[in-house]
Amino acid sequence: MDHVEPSPGVPTTEFAVTVLCGGFGAARFVTGIQALARTSLTCVVNTADDFEHLGLRISPDLDSVLYALAGVFDEDRGWGPVDDALACNDALRRYGDEWFSIGDRDFALHLKRTQWMREGSTLAQVTGRLVRAWGLSATILPMSDDPVRTAVRSGMEWLAFQDYMVRRRGGPTVDEVRYDGAANARPALGVITAITTADLVVVAPSNPVSSIGAILAVPGVRQALRERTGPTVAVTPVVSGIAPARLPEAGRARVRAALMAAMGLPHRADAVARLYAGFIDGFVLDERDAAERGEIESLGVDVLTADTLAPPTDRAALAGRVVQFGLGCARRAVAPVIRRPSAG
């Protein structure tokens, strides 16, 4: 793969970037980081949306990141590899109500992951095997090998996240969010080191509640983010200044708004920055929402405005700007206690 030179100000030696990832938004963002020269990329990925379907272990966010880095992610549909037929999925209808669509090639991945895990491999080991099978240079780590499952309460009913988001199409109101199993989950091998030792940690433009919130709920992760000596920046998942152009994004924005509302937060970039304020040094705001800059800077967080919805051809440039901005924040992060007295 040809690599794009990061912007001026970025080190000329190899440097390590760790990205905290959900699915769709992260999948779009990490391809840009991967395209940068001299960048060693580690993705720490949410697994709290994982579930069992047809006896198969499905890890939607791990798969989106894997397929994206492999260059085959179906961004229009929002899941699975491109041009994946649905012959098996359609045949399943004969045998009952199948609400979750899986493409034919995608089934291969779920079958192997499930088989390898039944044979005793951890999710992290299986993910490593899949990464090698696709010949990727990046490292992809599940946030935890232990089961953490996001559930949302709608009135009296608790719904598993996929039930809420896919089966019920994000329709039910959300009154509360919890991360079942998080209290007893351990970060997967390598996660804490990847956060602690990275030259830069980037929080991808992913759902701050169901994706990033779940990663932060794993004991040890938030502390590692607070205590690391290098900088951490977040890219906004919320772009208020544009109407979502395509259905997958519209659905995601609606779900994100509902989950943020359940946390008492408006669906705005500055609310996301506030949520992360305890551990970020910089925030990448979409240029369409530049009016929110002052709000975010008042949290003691540096702000970069950029076109965060850059099309695929411009993503390496976006990533280069984010990295340059992030490493620039580093110079200030040497005394975090002074800068963020409320942190810790």
Place this chain on the structure above:
Amino acid sequence: MDHVEPSPGVPTTEFAVTVLCGGFGAARFVTGIQALARTSLTCVVNTADDFEHLGLRISPDLDSVLYALAGVFDEDRGWGPVDDALACNDALRRYGDEWFSIGDRDFALHLKRTQWMREGSTLAQVTGRLVRAWGLSATILPMSDDPVRTAVRSGMEWLAFQDYMVRRRGGPTVDEVRYDGAANARPALGVITAITTADLVVVAPSNPVSSIGAILAVPGVRQALRERTGPTVAVTPVVSGIAPARLPEAGRARVRAALMAAMGLPHRADAVARLYAGFIDGFVLDERDAAERGEIESLGVDVLTADTLAPPTDRAALAGRVVQFGLGCARRAVAPVIRRPSAG
């Protein structure tokens, strides 16, 4: 479905036919029986070739019979539904050596069977559910819900049947055949009744060692065949008077010859008749092998010669002739001990 009138001499009231089935040969034969008017069809199917692949429970013979009765069996390929793409199968290659091909629509069936069995259903219950999903009027019964597994010894090595037949393409010499688990297997619910109460039992033109031999190895089956008062006929799986025209059949004939040789039998129709002589009243010999008629009649078994390789359009006629012939044998079966003094 339009039903074909059976030949003259066949009862004008409904009558029950039970067919002992392997895969490919049975799949071709049972569609003809299903097409007969007033025929209640029960298939008792070999499950000793079943195996686990990718964590899925595969039942090759049950599936061939199911797909055949549903009118979608891929006879040219010899397995699975017609026009089934291999997108998942091809994608699996990236993750390792996948020696067993499964079509995309076929995966749906394996996924559901595996899921339902993990949820606690027996193989017989799952098979019934699949039969209902396909809207079939026939009954399909696995020979047993208990695991019976055919293994073949090649020199010092015991091979599972699918390893021998698919992975190793029937190449290794076969010195011995055994049915692991058969001694402790119970016939599935309905199997003994289907054999005992049928107006006619037909042994399909299936492998007499790996398919029919496995069914006969289930305790109680051979006794039920010997003690039933109605007639039993077998259709030859061996046609010596023709070179196998197509690869699937050539491979099957080679495997059949190897397994029969391991039992000390020549690959001839009269050897099959001899193998079944303890419980059959009639034998359907291919017209190309009419020279073997006397040999078989000398076993005290009636013989019908017919074109057992009839193309799909002529299979109902073949089935009608077999049924007419079989019910004709019934008149003689009232005193089996006198007719077959060596039986029992």
